[in-house]
Amino acid sequence: MNIAEERIDRLHALAREAASDRDHDRAREYVRLARRVAERNRCGLPRAFRRFSCDDCDAYLRPGVNARVRTRAGGHVVVRCDCGATKRYPY
Template identity: 75%
Template sequence: MSLAEERIHRLHALAKRAAADREFDRSREYVRLARRIAERNRCGLPREFKRFTCPRCDVYLRPGVNARVRTQDGHVVVACDCGELKRYPYRD
């Protein structure tokens, strides 16, 4: 694992902890920094990181706190407080 990937994983953990403490501005900064590191080093973000961050407002999503999770016709729909919707397919 490269240094950039290790740093992205660390920032993911920090963003998750900050969102759990309801410090959404701090979690937003961690997410933005992790995305910037991934872009500069041309490495992808982990699936869990992509699924639990809002692409519009960059906040780490906590279901029941600042995000709503629903299932619809074979899709999981995650709605952020800012209004952004993300859909992911699932199998039965």
């Protein structure tokens, strides 16, 4: 694991902690910083980080707090952020 991946993991933990403390602006800043580190070093974000961050507003998604999570009959999960952005992935 290189330095960039370690930093992204640390920023993910900080964003999760800030979101659980209901400090959404700080969590959003951690998400933006992690995306910038990933772009600069040409490494992808971990799956958990991609699924729990909004692509439109960079919010760290907390189900039941600022995101709605539903399962559909077609075998996929639908996550909707408060900003209205929708994300779907199979399960």
